[in-house]
Amino acid sequence: MAFSTIEELDHLIELSVDPQDAVTRYNDADAMNDRIMEWFETPQGSIADLPSWGNTLAALQHEPISESLEVLMEIKILKKLSIDCGLQIQGLRLDFIDIDRIDIQIKHQYGAFSSEVARAFQ
Secondary structure, three states, rough: OOOOOOOEEEOOOEEEEEEEHHHEEEHHHHHHHHHHHHHHOOOOOOOOOOOOOOOOHHHHHOOOHHHHHHHHHHHHOOOOOOHHHHOOEEEEEEEEEEEEEEEEEEEEEEEEEEEEOOOOOO
């Protein structure tokens, strides 16, 4: 799947600006990192027009923290995020900070994503 351009409407436009000039296109690591964060915040099945898009991690949120759980989550993230966001993931690391927070680091073709996400994936 090819990388799709992320478009954002500039809410500060004036009425004298042409509509096509009000759309800003982002093709860089920051845009992709925003898309990745959105993916973590969106459980699969919660978008009506695109029910297959989103993470599949909700079923694991009550599992006890262990190395096996980290590996299972890394595998699920690697498979699904690559498909949904068109990423070529080159590296993935997941560490539990505490029972409710996870530090996730992803190296991809546009750069790197590093963020703390909530374990409650819904």
